[in-house]
Amino acid sequence: MPTGKLSDVIVIGAGMVGAACAYYAAGAGLRVTVIDRGSVAGGTTGAGEGNLLVSDKEPGPELELARLSARLWTELSGALPARIEYEPKGGLIVAADEPGAAALRDFADRQRAAGVTAEEIPADRLHDLEPHLAPGLAGGVHYPQDAQVMPALATAHLLRAAGNRIRLRLGEEVTGLLTAPDGTLRGVRTTRGEVHAPYVVNAAGAWGGELARLAGVELPVRPRRGFVLVTEPLPRVVRHKVYAAGYMADVASGSATLQTSAVIEGTPAGPVLIGASREHAGFDRTLSPQALQRLAAGATALFPVLGTVRAMRTYTGFRPYLPDHLPAIGPDPRAPGLLHACGHEGAGIGLAPATGFVIARCLTGGEPPLDIGPFDPGRF
């Protein structure tokens, strides 16, 4: 079922990152076909919390990407319907003891030097920001630039906002890449036929490594499993995105064993979301009572009030993990015509707009808005 050259670019993956790539490419005048073997936001996007964070990022390339994304998210929040639940609520990172608080202050100092707004909150002011916080914490840092979005709705509305420049092909799996005899990329083969375009963007998230292999290149994306615990609907009991200082160390770690640190936020719909666990367990969706127990314990230690309400359900997802904790963004030097936009681990919702913006620039031959060398997919 050849469709002719109706598309300038094929984006594989209808998650947040794929949607952002499609949106900005369409905005640059390109005709885009988005293909996903499942549904919109059916993978990691639908299993996230919608973190738009600068607070957890070390100064460096990922922070620069996050800062650009934060600006783009502000723009998008004006362009997209309010139903995407964009909330510029700010983040509050808290430390249980004085050494932890000192480490937070040091981290914040270095982030401030990189342009992040970060305000130290002494212990006696923590409850002004979060009245339900446990007593006895040593202090914290407030990051007003942190925000939150409902990732599945944001993805859907981003795809819709580009109008008929984006064609969606859902429930269709890419099974191979098409190349001309001279090696030029021509498109993809799917379970339903062929789709032609001179460029293909790999936005397959945690499955980006498999997709890369179809093109004969190696991209070491691995799934890093996480669980989220969901409470019954509540009024606003948690105002910010609140997390414990240990979260940054967990994110930066490469350990395969289960790690948990409390990450807590309310949602406009009412339920409080409780994360975050990280472990390498392949694509195994088996419920882990140990992970859930630790999430609940971490959350109630930080917010004792959560011990008085019910947890209703849990969900799990797979962060697309790359070994150096940086995403792969840009053209693959080993496979002309193929671009990657995957491997954002747990930061993909936040980093999606900047990623899409960069990909659109790459596709149209424009200057990237920042140095994309550190994200070079050929670095592995």
Next chain:
Amino acid sequence: MARTPAELVGAQPDPPFEITFDGRRITAVPGQSVAAALWAAGILSWRTTRTGGRPRGAFCGIGQCFDCLVTINGDPNRRACLVAARPGDAVTTQEGHGHDRLGV
């Protein structure tokens, strides 16, 4: 002549007792669910929805739909169709999620 479920099964319950709904006295019999006692008293709604404030009561009656949530003795989100009434229970209309006092 109207026949009640209790008559149909030949039930011989122990003596009835009182509970209250928003302060109003209602009669219940041992083993009767809160929802059944409220219905028997002609009360069909005992909760308002979170966003629209619309009235809700028993729908499925078998613990599956969670429409019949109500506050019992100050504890919100009890399924009225599953909770057996006990003497002196204070059942109160639940506004929305029932946790307003936790809001900050």
